Amino acid sequence: MGEQAQFRVAWLDAGGPDSDIVVSSRIRVARNIEGYPLKVKLKGEQEAELESAVVSGIERAGLAANLSYDPLKDKDPVHRRLLFERHLISMEHLKAEGHHGVAYTPVGDVSVMVNEEDHLRIQVLGAGLQLSALLQKIDGLDEKLAEQLDYSFHSQFGFVTSCPTNVGTGMRLSVMLHLPALVLSKLIEKVFNAVNKMNLAVRGFYGEATEASGDFYQISNQITLGKTPDDLLAELDKTIPKIVSYEREVRRGLVDEDERKILDDKVWRAFGILTSARTISSEEAMHLLSHVRMGVNLGILTSLKLETLNELFVVTQPGHLQQREGRTLKQEERDITRATYIRERLRAASP
């Protein structure tokens, strides 16, 4: 239970810009180091050598005081899963087997994955919509590391990356949006179509290859080649505020009409089930928490905090549940533990 007391993930704060709809923003850059083959061809010894080189680069860059390195080789799967659920490492990194690891800050606003798909994946995360602030932040980090590490760079194509889709800036910007009203009103397809035409990608709460769940959608730029970071930022800056306005408009629409009753009912039923169920799957929990989150934003549920809900989306994931219980849990046990925990948290927060 010590885990619980310590828990803080900066990007779950509900004080960020537009945080009724934008849960978090994130930017990552992919970097590789000269003199080493790309990840797919790295042998065991070279992997270990590269890991040391990066860790020492972080130290020399003066970042080690805040960014502590966590070597993941042979590390407990529950621990790795926890890092994944906090968006500190990717699914690929979670599954990796050789020498690899991640340096991250205590509140999880910066992480540097080592030996992921690329040698380095530097990542910054923040609550709400704040891509331009994050762009400044990651530029600063990237420059400090570039002074210590010899990045592979091609004069014509830009940063060399394992996957061609990342060549150029090697940068991906993304935002996590909560769009329950667009989902309820079935307008979400329109948004997807528009987003796809803009060459932006839509993913789920836990990134690549995950389904959207709980009405959360991660939107990010797809193409980096031939574009500057400012181009990428501009693309999202043009699109995201429109989606945010659209979601708000539909929420108001739902609220002004007779549908308010239906919405009230949906929110309250979700709350009723979450405060009563004895077993609940991750998927159902996400779905119901999403409705409750919208209920908080619309002033239907007045005694709950947005932070509590943002946090519940993460701490009810399998890694966090098992970390809290201090042991591996079967799925059935997780579903029971999840239900118990949600019940306690929501009841404590209710009138």
Added chain:
Amino acid sequence: MGEQAQFRVAWLDAGGPDSDIVVSSRIRVARNIEGYPLKVKLKGEQEAELESAVVSGIERAGLAANLSYDPLKDKDPVHRRLLFERHLISMEHLKAEGHHGVAYTPVGDVSVMVNEEDHLRIQVLGAGLQLSALLQKIDGLDEKLAEQLDYSFHSQFGFVTSCPTNVGTGMRLSVMLHLPALVLSKLIEKVFNAVNKMNLAVRGFYGEATEASGDFYQISNQITLGKTPDDLLAELDKTIPKIVSYEREVRRGLVDEDERKILDDKVWRAFGILTSARTISSEEAMHLLSHVRMGVNLGILTSLKLETLNELFVVTQPGHLQQREGRTLKQEERDITRATYIRERLRAASP
């Protein structure tokens, strides 16, 4: 709200025999009066005359002190619906247009319908499984009325009735069973097959032509011709206790196993939805109240009384809701009123 304070329906008491499973027992006899054509051929004036004759017969039999007559011609539909929901009149009687009515006791344990499908339908109702007590009771009433009214009787076939299925004793015995565990375990089909082989009929909470809802099943004898009341009683006495034992056995089975968790969850979710929903259909309410009722019987929900639940099945029906509000309600309004009322009742009864 005066309605609410006065509300008492004896057959909803939870103190009857086997009342964890048997909600109520009911016996009715069909009688017709010599000198009048059967109902289908009764003209307006004769209907009125017959009505007067029966009411005066009830008075002469010394039953009027307890059985007050309620003429239903041109009576408010909400009032008629209320009587139907208390099982004092049938659906056919609710819809009848000419001179017709019903005499009933304040607690609804006896009713005498006049000009239903037959000239008289005498009915006694009681909580739990108590068919033989009810048989004595209805015999007593029937004899008193027979002394004052000239029943049509055929020496070979017995009492003359409008529908041939009632010829003979004109009697139907029925019990209302609550069988959620048999439904959950999908064993209910086996019960139906057995019951049908016994020539017993299965109906829903509100009798003929109503679907079973909320896991309630009304079981009654089908064939009366050539059988004495004791034969009919024996048929049900042989079958009902077996179904009761079967339901109990399955409930225990559910409770002993791992399935206890699933059952707990089902009961608590039902309770969570009922104490939270802002709008709820009659069908969903019946279904969820059924799970809560089982939860009370199994000791999962300890702070609720069985009476409260038995009552909710009836007072959340459209007639009772509209009576309480003192006006006609559209379906949408009823669903909202129903949800509000259930919430208040269950919350008041919860810890």
